[in-house]
Amino acid sequence: MPEATPQDFDFDAWLDDAERPAHSVTVYQKAGLIADLDRLAERIQNEDETEDVDGPSMGGGSLRAQYAKLAQQFHDSALTIRVQSLTKDEQKEIQRAHADLDAGDLGCEILAAAITEPKATAAQVKKLARVIGDAQTARIMSAYTQACSEVPEVSADFLPKRSTPDDGGE
Numbered sequence: 001m002p003e004a005t006p007q008d009f010d011f012d013a014w015l016d017d018a019e020r021p022a023h024s025v026t027v028y029q030k031a032g033l034i035a036d037l038d039r040l041a042e043r044i045q046n047e048d049e050t051e052d053v054d055g056p057s058m059g060g061g062s063l064r065a066q067y068a069k070l071a072q073q074f075h076d077s078a079l080t081i082r083v084q085s086l087t088k089d090e091q092k093e094i095q096r097a098h099a100d101l102d103a104g105d106l107g108c109e110i111l112a113a114a115i116t117e118p119k120a121t122a123a124q125v126k127k128l129a130r131v132i133g134d135a136q137t138a139r140i141m142s143a144y145t146q147a148c149s150e151v152p153e154v155s156a157d158f159l160p161k162r163s164t165p166d167d168g169g170e
Contacts, residue, residue: 033073037074
């Protein structure tokens with residue numbers, strides 16, 4: 001396909017397909033399991049390998065098997081929340097529409113408007129913050145702040161690097 005020139009570029013078509021910046025963050029419903037996992041990890045490290053670590057204990061099953069089971073429960077409780085940016089005008093409109101709210105409830109209204117997956121009401125956002133705690137809520141807020149204030153950029157630092165003769169590769 002030939003590359004478009006500035007004269008024949010369809011700016012309206014480009015705009016029709018444009019998306020706002022968005023970020024996603026994973027939070028956990030069963031974050032309390034971390035305490036149990038910590039306790040099991042300590043027991044596994046402290047137990048003599050010939051004792052209960054690989055044998056029956058704590059209601060049957062090895063400590064490592066119990067750890068794996070709890071770790072899976074923690075993993076299965078994950079929820080990925082997607083937030084998109086809101087314009088300053090949209091934020092101001094929410095503030096005008098909810099001028100009677102205190103700062104915390106207003107923040108829930110704004111965040112509810114920004115959450116695109118799964119959709120949530122302000123009341124659900126408020127309950128979410130209460131039940132998952134400040135640290136996980138801060139991750140959601142940070143993702144929203146990034147979506148609103150940072151230029152979108154793709155980072156592929158986690159991908160394997162190709163080796164070249166210059167960097168010692170073949």
